[in-house]
Amino acid sequence: xxxxxxxxxxxxxxxxxxxxxxxxxxxxxxxxxxxxxxxxxxxxxxxxxxxxxxxxxxxxxxxxxxxxxxxxxxxxxxxxxxxxxxxxxxxxxxxxxxxxxxxxxxxxxxxxxxxxxxxxxxxxxxxxxxxxxxxxxxxxxxxxxxxxxxxxxxxxxxxxxxxxxxxxxxxxxxxxxxxxxxxxxxxxxxxxxxxxxxxxxxxxxxxxxxxxxxxxxxxxxxxxxxxxxxxxxxxxxxxxxxxxxxxxxxxxxxxxxxxxxxxxxxxxxxxxxxxxxxxxxxxxxxxxxxxxxxxxxxxxxxxxxxxxxxxxxxxxxxxxxxxxxxxxxxxxxxxxxxxxxxxxxxxxxxxxxxxxxxxxxxxxxxxxxxxxxxxxxxxxxxxxxxxxxxxxxxxxxxxxxxxxx
Numbered sequence: 001x002x003x004x005x006x007x008x009x010x011x012x013x014x015x016x017x018x019x020x021x022x023x024x025x026x027x028x029x030x031x032x033x034x035x036x037x038x039x040x041x042x043x044x045x046x047x048x049x050x051x052x053x054x055x056x057x058x059x060x061x062x063x064x065x066x067x068x069x070x071x072x073x074x075x076x077x078x079x080x081x082x083x084x085x086x087x088x089x090x091x092x093x094x095x096x097x098x099x100x101x102x103x104x105x106x107x108x109x110x111x112x113x114x115x116x117x118x119x120x121x122x123x124x125x126x127x128x129x130x131x132x133x134x135x136x137x138x139x140x141x142x143x144x145x146x147x148x149x150x151x152x153x154x155x156x157x158x159x160x161x162x163x164x165x166x167x168x169x170x171x172x173x174x175x176x177x178x179x180x181x182x183x184x185x186x187x188x189x190x191x192x193x194x195x196x197x198x199x200x201x202x203x204x205x206x207x208x209x210x211x212x213x214x215x216x217x218x219x220x221x222x223x224x225x226x227x228x229x230x231x232x233x234x235x236x237x238x239x240x241x242x243x244x245x246x247x248x249x250x251x252x253x254x255x256x257x258x259x260x261x262x263x264x265x266x267x268x269x270x271x272x273x274x275x276x277x278x279x280x281x282x283x284x285x286x287x288x289x290x291x292x293x294x295x296x297x298x299x300x301x302x303x304x305x306x307x308x309x310x311x312x313x314x315x316x317x318x319x320x321x322x323x324x325x326x327x328x329x330x331x332x333x334x335x336x337x338x339x340x341x342x343x344x345x346x347x348x349x350x351x352x353x354x355x356x357x358x359x360x361x362x363x364x365x366x367x368x369x370x371x372x373x374x375x376x377x378x379x380x381x382x383x384x385x386x387x388x389x390x391x392x393x394x395x396x397x398x399x400x401x402x403x404x405x
Contacts, residue, residue, distance in 0.1 A: 007109025
């Protein structure tokens with residue numbers, strides 16, 4: 001039985017790491033499902049150019065079809081880096097007429113340029129709206145069997161329960177949305193899966209590298225394929241989705257069933273102390289003596305905060321001053337922190353000292369360095385620091401090390 005995927009097909013640009021492609025939520029999800037071996041039809045607003053790219057991508061997939069709704073302009077998401085908030089270009093002043101779809105099995109994504117009204121026996125819905133999630137049935141959509149896939153912020157907004165736990169939010173959403181399954185994604189804690197028969201917790205998986213753009217699309221695609229097509233229960237389908245998402249984050253590729261079966265991966269470790277609610281503190285080490293350095297520190301502080309970590313930043317929390325003014329406060333903060341995130345390009349003497357001080361205390365240190373040679377990082381490597389040459393990977397490595405302490 002074919003799965004129908006409806007949502008956006010967008011251009012995606014990333015300055016660093018370099019990325020220029022055409023995917024969007026629906027495009028990526030449809031290709032993920034087809035790569036896994038299931039027949040799929042993609043429904044989206046497309047220009048001739050974006051449709052041409054999608055057709056090229058799917059040319060080797062016999063199970064892939066497209067039902068385009070032609071429009072004049074396309075949308076672009078422009079990222080400075082893959083953890084950055086994108087600039088969105090091309091949203092029409094007047095939304096396009098809704099795409100209307102009546103099929104047995106449908107995956108529906110929220111869209112910026114229009115909407116999709118679906119009537120399905122089985123449906124999976126991801127609202128994908130950073131300003132506030134829209135209920136599945138608000139536009140008249142219906143489904144006999146509905147699964148919602150949301151992050152914790154979207155779920156709390158949709159339920160109007162800010163600050164509530166997934167355990168409290170999920171049954172409220174299920175009743176309000178008439179959903180059989182509610183999946184709430186929770187970062188390093190994985191995904192909380194609610195059904196009327198019970199709840200389950202599916203782990204997140206740790207990878208050697210992390211590419212964030214489109215990772216949520218892969219989760220939805222593989223969950224839908226497992227739940228709607230393969231007949232798995234919600235927890236089983238969500239676990240496969242989590243593994244497939246890890247594969248995509250590590251490789252930027254969409255896995256076949258064979259790829260996934262052979263993929264050796266382990267869950268993110270979570271300590272009892274972290275699970276009890278104790279927030280982890282990161283010491284943000286790095287130079288801040290020119291605009292470029294300050295910009296990097298600002299980015300790292302914001303991104304680490306977004307991952308749920310408390311950040312001590314000497315630049316923000318102590319500032320510039322004499323050795324008597326700042327050194328004691330900085331070293332005390334390293335003692336009080338759980339882990340150090342160190343920006344080492346340039347090999348600033350103060351940052352190198354902080355790394356050594358932290359390692360002498362037995363604190364884990366994640367070293368982010370894109371430009372330094374192995375020779376220059378020898379002492380850090382030899383003292384069991386984690387060396388990352390990719391920014392997003394360094395951020396997630398910090399998170400994963402912190403939550404297992």
